[in-house]
Amino acid sequence: MNLEVNHLSVDLSHKGIVKDVSLKVEEGRFVGLIGPNGSGKSTLLKAIYKVLSPREGVILLNGEDLVRTRPRLIARSMAVVGQFNELDFDFTVREMVMMGRTPHKTLLEQDTTQDFEITTLALAQVDLAAYADRSYQSLSGGEKQRVVLARAIAQEPKLLVLDEPTNHLDIKYQLQVLSIVKKLRIGVLAALHDLSLAAEYCDYLYVLHQGTLVAEGEPEAVLTGDLIEAVYDVGCKTYTNPVTGKRDVSFFPRP
Ligand code: ADP
Ligand code: MG
Numbered sequence: 001m002n003l004e005v006n007h008l009s010v011d012l013s014h015k016g017i018v019k020d021v022s023l024k025v026e027e028g029r030f031v032g033l034i035g036p037n038g039s040g041k042s043t044l045l046k047a048i049y050k051v052l053s054p055r056e057g058v059i060l061l062n063g064e065d066l067v068r069t070r071p072r073l074i075a076r077s078m079a080v081v082g083q084f085n086e087l088d089f090d091f092t093v094r095e096m097v098m099m100g101r102t103p104h105k106t107l108l109e110q111d112t113t114q115d116f117e118i119t120t121l122a123l124a125q126v127d128l129a130a131y132a133d134r135s136y137q138s139l140s141g142g143e144k145q146r147v148v149l150a151r152a153i154a155q156e157p158k159l160l161v162l163d164e165p166t167n168h169l170d171i172k173y174q175l176q177v178l179s180i181v182k183k184l185r186i187g188v189l190a191a192l193h194d195l196s197l198a199a200e201y202c203d204y205l206y207v208l209h210q211g212t213l214v215a216e217g218e219p220e221a222v223l224t225g226d227l228i229e230a231v232y233d234v235g236c237k238t239y240t241n242p243v244t245g246k247r248d249v250s251f252f253p254r255p
Contacts, residue, residue, distance in 0.1 A: 001062050001077055001158035001187055002026045003048070008057030010040075010047045017043045019211040021057075025159065025187045032198040032219075033191045035208030036232050041191035042083060044208065045163050048189070049080045061159065075103035079157035081165050085144045087136060094132040096147050097122055100154030115154075122150040125180055127173075141168035149177060153184070162190040166197065199223055199247045207231060223247050229254075 003025040010018040018040045025031045033041050046052040048059055050066060059066040061077060079100070091099075097119040098111055105115075123129050126146040131139070136147060145168050152160060160181060166174040174194070178201045181188055192198045198205060199219040207215040207222060209231045215222050228236040234251045241248035 003078075003159055003187060003189065004060040004063075005044075005048065006058045006060070008044065008047060008059065009055045010043050010052055011055045012043065012052075017211050018047065018054075021208070021211075021213050023189075023206050023213070023216070025189045027187055028185050029203045030182055030188045030201055031190070032202035032205045033189060033208060034193070034195060034198050034205055037193075039208040039231075040211040041208055042163055043211075045080075045082075045161055045189070045191055049078070049082075049161055050074070072103050075155065077157060078159045078161060079152035079155040080161045081145075081148050081152050081163065083163040083167065085141075085148045090135050090137045092132065093123065093128065093134050093136055093139070093147050094119055096136050097150045097154050100151040100156075103155065118156070119150070119154050122153040123147075125153060126150045127176065142170065142173055145169060146173065146177065149180070153180075157186060159187040159189070160184065162188065164191050164193055166192070166194065195223060195228070195249050196241070199241075199249070200244050220247050223249060225249075 005021060005023045008018060008021045009016060021044060035041055043052060047054045061074065066074060098115060101115045101118065123132055126149055128143065128146055128150065136144065139147065149165065165177055169177060174197065178197060182201055202219055205216065205219055205222045206213055214231060215227055223238055225236045225238050228249060235254050236249055236251050238247055238249050
C-alpha cells in the first residue's frame, strides 16, 4: 500500500498553511515529516486523513483518490494516531481498542473472539495488557497515547499516519512506540519533533518549513548542520551517534 501526495495546498482562514507539497510513502517505508512548530506538519497530515480539505492537489492511496473514497474503506487501509487523544465520553481501554475493528465489520456485527484476540494482542504490544478494564479517562497522557496506538494496530492498517506519536511519552515509551511501529513493517508517515529519533527510525525524511518542503532524502543526507540551523533557527552540530551508528544532532542557542 502506498501513499502519494501531489501538489497539495491547504489554506486555513484564507491563509496558505501548506504550500504545494508533494511526497510519497512507499510500501513498508518509515517516512518522517520534520519541521519546527507551526511549519504545517499537522495541517498536512489532517488533509491526508481527511479532517481538512485541501485547496489544491491530490492524495492517492494505492492510486485511488482519497476524496472519492468512502471513509470506511479508507479506514480498512489507513490508521491514524493524532496529536490529541481526549474524549468526551468514557470508555474502557478495551472498548477504545475494539473501535479499531469497526471498519472491518458490518453495522450490527458483534465483536468476535478474533476481534477480542486482536485487541488483547494490540494491548500487549504497547505494554498495557493489564489495563484492559481501566477507564480510558483515568489514564495519563502517555498511557492514552499508547492506547490510541493499540487501537491503530488493532485496525490492521497497511499505512499508519502518526502526528508526534512520542509527544507525551517518557524516553522508554518513546523508543518502545517507534520500535513497535517499525516492527509492523507497514508504510508509516510520522510527524516527529525529535530529530535524533527521526534519524534513528526513519528510512526517509521530508522537511517542512513555513508550509513548504525544503529538503527530502535519507536522514544522513537531510540532517546537516546548515539545514537544521536554517530551518530551526538554532546552532547545530551533527555527528555519528556511537551507540546507534546513525546521524545525530546537538543544538546550542545562536549567538
Ligand atoms: P505544526 O504541526 O508543524 O506545528 P500546524 O499544522 O499545527 O503546524 O500549524 C501550521 C500553522 O497554521 C501555524 O502557524 C498555525 O498557527 C496555523 N493555523 C492553525 N490553525 C489555523 C486556523 N484555524 N486559522 C489560521 N491559521 C491556523
Ligand atoms: Mg503539529
